[in-house]
Amino acid sequence: MSENNIVILGNGISGVTCARHIRKNDPNIPITIVSAETRHFFSRTALMYIYMGHMKYEHTKPYADDFWEKNDIKLLFGWVKAIDFSTQELNFEDGEVLGYKQLVLATGSKPNMFGWPGQDLNGVQGLYSYQDLLNMEKNTQDIQHAVLVGGGLIGVEMAEMLASRKIPVTFLVREKGFWDNILPKEEAALVGRHIREHHIDLKLDTELKEIIGDEKGQVKAVKTSNGEIINCQFVGLTAGVSPNIALFKNSDLNTNRGILVDDQFRTNLPNVYAIGDCAEFKKPPGKDRKNIEQVWYTGRMHGETLAHNLTREKKVGYTPGIWFNSAKFFDIEYQTYGHVPPSWENPIRTFYWEGESGKVALRFLFDQEDRILGMNAFGWRMRHEFFDRAIKEGWKADRVIGQLDKANFNPEFHKKFYKQLLDKYNGENSTSIPLPRRSFIQKLMGSRS
Numbered sequence: 523m524s525e526n527n528i529v530i531l532g533n534g535i536s537g538v539t540c541a542r543h544i545r546k547n548d549p550n551i552p553i554t555i556v557s558a559e560t561r562h563f564f565s566r567t568a569l570m571y572i573y574m575g576h577m578k579y580e581h582t583k584p585y586a587d588d589f590w591e592k593n594d595i596k597l598l599f600g601w602v603k604a605i606d607f608s609t610q611e612l613n614f615e616d617g618e619v620l621g622y623k624q625l626v627l628a629t630g631s632k633p634n635m636f637g638w639p640g641q642d643l644n645g646v647q648g649l650y651s652y653q654d655l656l657n658m659e660k661n662t663q664d665i666q667h668a669v670l671v672g673g674g675l676i677g678v679e680m681a682e683m684l685a686s687r688k689i690p691v692t693f694l695v696r697e698k699g700f701w702d703n704i705l706p707k708e709e710a711a712l713v714g715r716h717i718r719e720h721h722i723d724l725k726l727d728t729e730l731k732e733i734i735g736d737e738k739g740q741v742k743a744v745k746t747s748n749g750e751i752i753n754c755q756f757v758g759l760t761a762g763v764s765p766n767i768a769l770f771k772n773s774d775l776n777t778n779r780g781i782l783v784d785d786q787f788r789t790n791l792p793n794v795y796a797i798g799d800c801a802e803f804k805k806p807p808g809k810d811r812k813n814i815e816q817v818w819y820t821g822r823m824h825g826e827t828l829a830h831n832l833t834r835e836k837k838v839g840y841t842p843g844i845w846f847n848s849a850k851f852f853d854i855e856y857q858t859y860g861h862v863p864p865s866w867e868n869p870i871r872t873f874y875w876e877g878e879s880g881k882v883a884l885r886f887l888f889d890q891e892d893r894i895l896g897m898n899a900f901g902w903r904m905r906h907e908f909f910d911r912a913i914k915e916g917w918k919a920d921r922v923i924g925q926l927d928k929a930n931f932n933p934e935f936h937k938k939f940y941k942q943l944l945d946k947y948n949g950e951n952s953t954s955i956p957l958p959r960r961s962f963i964q965k966l967m968g969s970r971s
Contacts, residue, residue: 531626600618678849
């Protein structure tokens, strides 16, 4: 018989958020979080800072270890080898069995592997889990050269990690511009230049063909699509991630790339739900949204929404709103709001400004009626609420550009950057939007213009 409880498989941001909000809504229902990665929830985005020596693992845990006991949330550390959905039981590798009344699958992602020869050699790995970090620590001791495969955010993080230890890095990217399947060409070029300025050997339009090992099964080189042999002792596979659903592939659970769910995170099986990186919506959750959302803040929203539906009679659908993401390319911060594809056709028009340093840039996209669709920001931090409102309300281009002083979150650079941007915008659009008479710093200080 299943216990009258909720079991959450996975202790990442989605699963933990779900557990916390269930407990807020219901002080009595039994909750168990199951994980074999770590005993306690930690900030996955902080893994790189542990490797770089800026933080210790203990610093990455948002909650004290006794938080879970105080909130009556049971933590179970162990590997699940199979789930019997008919009897509603989890079977563990150590022989233990755990029953559930309601099951939340939050198993996250795994690094992509594309069947490269040699991908199972020692010294070849991805970077997603805490175990990956421990392996990277071991695999990069006393090495002379590293090769990274696949351009994206994880690849940039790993490049920065290795560079912090002065390990030479070659970065293989099959696209013609860095992350140009996501970024427009100007932004892709900006990021590519910045990576090279940090002494990373960035090879664009170059694919991995083979990973070569020595007689002990250790990586010793890679072969590229153009026949070049690059000697190395470490290969980081950073060609994106995919839903971690191997456990469910031969079960009654409906899967595609991920676990298929509706807008309430229900699967095809009764009392079974999926959230976070492993979930795939049958229908995208909004305009310009994707079926799979592998971003920290969307995982948190998944958890909050499902917790509501598990503890309240009135159910709600997932409504994520305007798309948002942020990242860091070494020391350049990146934000994106709304819909900014890598390329577009008329009637969409764009305005792009890049600072003289080549490290600060803004991109705006507008529709045929001049309403903002989305924006990219590099090296110029913007306020989330400003663009969330502007895109929802369909602000016209002149209004958005004319009020950027209210969006700005970089007071020390505000006046210089904004004047340069306005000069270009006014010149291109035959407008005369004035620079605000009082700078953002003056407003904060209460001084007079």
